[in-house]
Amino acid sequence: MLEKLGPEKLRRHCDPHIFSFSSTEEIEPLSGIIGQERALEALRLGLSLKAPKSRHNVYVAGEPGLGKTSAVTQFLEEISQNQPVPPDICYVHNFLTPHMPRYLxxxxxxxxxxxxxxxxxxxxxxxxxxxxxxxxxxxxxxxxxxxxxxxxxxxxxxxxxxxxxxxxxxxxxxxxxxxxxxxxxxxxxxxxxxxxxxxxxxxxxxxxxxxxxxxxxxxxxxxxxxxxxxxxxxxxxxxxxxxxxxxxxxxxxxxxxxxxxxxxxxxxxxxxxxxxxxxxxxxxxxxxxxxxxxxxxxxxxxxxxxxxxxxxxxMKGAPVVVEENASYINLFGTIERRVQFGIVTTDFTQIRPGALHRANGGYLVLSALNVLRFPLSWDALKIALKSGEIRVEDPAQMLGYASTEGLRPEPIPLQVKVILIGPLWLYYLLYFYDEDFRKLFTIRADFDTEMPWTEEAAWAIARFIRARSLENPG
Structure with missing residues (x-):
């Protein structure tokens, strides 16, 4: 026989007696991520795969509001601490070919x-x-x-x-x-x-x-x-x-x-x-x-x-770079120019780095929706991952338009893991319509919207609250 349920039976109650503290100040803050073991395992797999060029990158899929970016960044910062610090990057004058500065x-x-x-x-x-x-x-x-x-x-x-x-x-x-x-x-x-x-x-x-x-x-x-x-x-x-x-x-x-x-x-x-x-x-x-x-x-x-x-x-460990505005210049850097008395000049000291330079040897976290708002950035990123090189170019040259003759800095070897974060529907759209995406982002880490209701989970949430209260004491 069907029984009508009241509102009090349609929500889960947490039994406070399972906790042995009177305030979250008494417990250790949570340093990990709650309920995303499967996503973290996929992420860990993608980051462990090595290839001559950056082929095994990761797409982190999930609904908005799950804390994907902060969770991924925290995870990367933890694992990067035990990894070697990549080299410094410099450019110097090329005495044989002056318009092609050399990297060091x-x-x-x-x-x-x-x-x-x-x-x-x-x-x-x-x-x-x-x-x-x-x-x-x-x-x-x-x-x-x-x-x-x-x-x-x-x-x-x-x-x-x-x-x-x-x-x-x-x-x-x-x-x-x-x-x-x-x-x-x-x-x-x-x-x-x-x-x-x-x-x-x-x-x-x-x-x-x-x-x-x-x-x-x-x-x-x-x-x-x-x-x-x-x-x-x-x-x-x-x-x-x-x-x-x-x-x-x-x-x-x-x-x-x-x-x-x-x-x-x-x-x-x-x-x-x-x-x-x-x-x-x-x-x-x-x-x-x-x-x-x-x-x-x-x-x-x-x-x-x-x-x-x-x-x-x-620096300690490998770099973790989160680029929230993935314009071409922000990703690949630029070659600045000086104007003196109407004359435009530049030289190798005017080369400026982008997020790929800073993340080289480590991890670059991007919003999939954001990077796709810049088609030039998306195409150039795929070229860089396929070639294993960072090129600092004039956007006009990248698009095939005529531009003033200038510097063409020597490409820098690229070894980076790119983590794209976005919704699941966008992953499928890219997977079916972008062949390069299929080849370059071979691992998908799905963030769940549900987790089992257990006493361990309740304790984890309490410790999570403690961690957030320390981050925002006000």
């Missing part, structure tokens, strides 16, 4: 050390380089080389003059070259009228000798050019030797400090070679004429600096 990966904290080491080295260089280049010893050596050059030039001219006199000519040096003047038997020059009055045969003989002399003049000028080139090469060699003697000990110390990181060693070696090759320009940039309108002075040592993109100093 260094042990945690070493990126900041390298940046500070290079800043100190450049302060030393800015202070000491002019002193060495303008030293009395360098000037004396330059004077000696210049005097030697002038002596050799004079010897060549005297040789030319002797050959010219043997041919019956005098040579006259002018700012525009050398004039050849025919001489009479007594050694005095012919006037124009006297030369024209000569018999044709004699004039022809003089002109033939003049042609021969012109060949000697050209040969002399060629030898003078070779002397000048040799002098310039010698001056450059002296400068390079002095600069190398100045900076090599400093850079050798850094080479020893970062010996286990090949890319840093390559960078330091390139810095040494570039400074030695461009020392005169680095010093010359110091003294410039005053302009009516003062312009900001460019950093002459910019290409030797280090752009520290991600600093892991003091």
């Amino acid at each position: 990966l260094l042990p945690p904290g070493k990126g900041r050390e390298l940046k500070e080491d290079m800043d100190r080295f450049l302060e030393f260089l800015e202070r000491e380089l002019p002193r060495v280049m303008e030293s009395e010893e360098m000037r004396a050596r330059a004077r000696r080389e210049r005097e030697l050059l002038e002596a050799r030039r004079e010897a060549l001219f005297r040789e030319l003059e002797a050959k010219a006199r043997s041919l019956g000519f005098a040579v006259q040096r002018t700012p525009f070259g050398i004039n050849t003047i025919p001489l009479k038997p007594d050694g005095s020059p012919y006037s124009h009228e006297e030369f024209q009055a000569l018999p044709e045969e004699e004039k022809s003989a003089i002109l033939r000798k003049q042609t021969e002399l012109q060949d000697l003049v050209r040969e002399t000028f060629q030898r003078l050019g070779e002397l000048e080139e040799s002098w310039q090469a010698q001056q450059k060699k002296l400068t390079q030797e002095a600069v190398r003697f100045l900076i090599e000990p400093r850079l050798s110390q850094l080479q020893a400090k970062y010996a286990g990181i090949p890319r840093v060693s390559e960078f330091l070696n390139a810095v040494l070679q570039d400074i030695v090759a461009n020392a005169e320009n680095l010093v010359a940039g110091k003294a410039k004429p005053q302009l009516p309108i003062p312009l900001p002075e460019p950093d002459r040592f910019l290409r030797y600096r280090v752009n520290l993109l991600v600093d892991r100093s003091g």
Whole structure:
């Protein structure tokens, strides 16, 4: 026989006698998650699967209001504590291909050390380089080389003059070259009228000798050019030797400090070679004429600096990054630009990181609905996961539109687990209509809306209340 139930029978009552406390202040707060063992097991499985590229990512499905994001973040922060801290990420100038800055990966904290080491080295260089280049010893050596050059030039001219006199000519040096003047038997020059009055045969003989002399003049000028080139090469060699003697000990110390990181060693070696090759320009940039309108002075040592993109100093465990606004720039970073007097410029120090850079080596948590509001972000994220690389690109280039020629930073190796959080219906929509999603998000963790009513569950809820009261004491 059917019995009508009253309202008091349609709700479950918790028997307070199962609790041995009078206030939640007396119990330990809950550090875990209530009633989502199955979801956590699936999440743990997805995070444990390793692949050469980030293939086994996780979609966390469930109704709104279940606390999925906070639960997943708490779980990730707990498991990440026992995992290694990923490397620092830096960008430096590429001396071979300037528009493609090179990345450096260094042990945690070493990126900041390298940046500070290079800043100190450049302060030393800015202070000491002019002193060495303008030293009395360098000037004396330059004077000696210049005097030697002038002596050799004079010897060549005297040789030319002797050959010219043997041919019956005098040579006259002018700012525009050398004039050849025919001489009479007594050694005095012919006037124009006297030369024209000569018999044709004699004039022809003089002109033939003049042609021969012109060949000697050209040969002399060629030898003078070779002397000048040799002098310039010698001056450059002296400068390079002095600069190398100045900076090599400093850079050798850094080479020893970062010996286990090949890319840093390559960078330091390139810095040494570039400074030695461009020392005169680095010093010359110091003294410039005053302009009516003062312009900001460019950093002459910019290409030797280090752009520290991600600093892991003091970090414990793998990073857990929650990105609530998954725009393209927020995910992949950007290359900022400067505008000075209408001119747009940029360089490797203007590269800025995105959430993928910060999460590299760890975990990135995204809202599925949010990331899909940015189609460019979604497509670029799938490309990054498939290729195993983070590329910092202009969004216009990503879309295939023409853009101004700029930097194309070297892609950084990517090793990350992406956790997408969203409703179940969206998972099925993506699963059936997006082939890349099927391949990249191979694990689904379902958050339940129900849990068994047990005494253990009641205690867990009490401890959960205690934990929340500690988080929000007001």
